[in-house]
Amino acid sequence: MLLIQCPYCGPRPELEFAYGGQAHIARPLKPADLNDDEWAAFLYMRVNTKGVHAERWRHARGCNRFFNALRDTTTDHFLAVYKTGEARPALNTAGGHS
Amino acid sequence: MADLTGIPTMNHLTTARIAPQVTRSHWLAPLAPRSRFSLRAAPQVLALAGAAFGVAPSEQACRAVVQGTRAALWLSPDEQLLLGLEADTASIQADLHAALGKAAYSLVDVSHRQTALEISGPNAADILNGASPLDLSLAAFPVGMCTRTLLDKADIILWRTQHDVFHIEVWRSFTDYVTGLLSVIAREYES
Numbered sequence: 448m449l450l451i452q453c454p455y456c457g458p459r460p461e462l463e464f465a466y467g468g469q470a471h472i473a474r475p476l477k478p479a480d481l482n483d484d485e486w487a488a489f490l491y492m493r494v495n496t497k498g499v500h501a502e503r504w505r506h507a508r509g510c511n512r513f514f515n516a517l518r519d520t521t522t523d524h525f526l527a528v529y530k531t532g533e534a535r536p537a538l539n540t541a542g543g544h545s
Numbered sequence: 546m547a548d549l550t551g552i553p554t555m556n557h558l559t560t561a562r563i564a565p566q567v568t569r570s571h572w573l574a575p576l577a578p579r580s581r582f583s584l585r586a587a588p589q590v591l592a593l594a595g596a597a598f599g600v601a602p603s604e605q606a607c608r609a610v611v612q613g614t615r616a617a618l619w620l621s622p623d624e625q626l627l628l629g630l631e632a633d634t635a636s637i638q639a640d641l642h643a644a645l646g647k648a649a650y651s652l653v654d655v656s657h658r659q660t661a662l663e664i665s666g667p668n669a670a671d672i673l674n675g676a677s678p679l680d681l682s683l684a685a686f687p688v689g690m691c692t693r694t695l696l697d698k699a700d701i702i703l704w705r706t707q708h709d710v711f712h713i714e715v716w717r718s719f720t721d722y723v724t725g726l727l728s729v730i731a732r733e734y735e736s
């Protein structure tokens with residue numbers, strides 16, 4: 448079973464987690480100022496990355512916390528996890544992960 | 546408006562009447578009713594609550610702290626499950642509200658939301674692993690560790706109280722399911 452590292456609880460089985468979509472999408476401070484295209488872009492447009500993807504996860508059956516992860520979508524390999532609010536970490540690509 | 550008089554509320558039911566019947570066996574036992582509180586607050590407020598409750602809550606993730614008849618289980622950085630004697634329910638609640646005053650916190654009496662089971666013996670971890678993928682080796686899940694997790698389809702709180710003894714908190718309506726599931730798995734270890 449795939450183990451996912453919770454930044455609070457440590458490595459835990461995948462079935463305790465829920466996927467939360469692309470990370471680092473900031474809600475516009477004044478949605479009323481946006482036109483329909485901008486609002487649609489905020490609501491619906493996502494990157495669909497092939498490779499390293501920054502995404503939200505939630506330890507839904509454990510500590511209940513949301514956190515962020517960098518995952519390679521081609522290998523399902525988790526490259527880094529970090530707490531909500533922290534900056535996306537730089538990856539050391541020398542290890543062979545893109 | 547409907548006449549609601551005569552409809553018993555949870556408070557009017559005795560614990561004995563609504564507690565599921567779990568048969569005691571040598572490895573699985575229902576634990577006595579107790580008071581339970583879900584406490585959510587920032588760490589500094591949790592520390593205040595700990596002073597009033599008599600148990601300093603763990604700052605380390607997934608650890609339970611026991612003091613006398615009371616225990617505080619880390620469930621999340623801002624969430625502790627407080628356990629105490631059933632007879633102390635009202636006084637625990639009053640003491641915590643008095644100590645926390647105007648601080649931002651949530652204290653909910655969940656005494657009747659869940660029941661407790663104890664699974665023990667040399668096969669306890671193996672039986673649990675029949676329905677849980679957690680690493681229950683002593684290195685990964687030492688004595689004193691607790692966590693919310695899934696046992697097959699049931700949300701539980703698992704707490705290793707001794708080397709080969711686990712305390713399980715389970716949602717009341719899932720008690721029969723969990724005991725039945727564990728009993729089926731335990732057949733593997735019958736001699």
Ligand SMILES: [Zn+2]
Pocket residue numbers: 453454455456457506509510511512
């Ligand atoms: Zn966690």
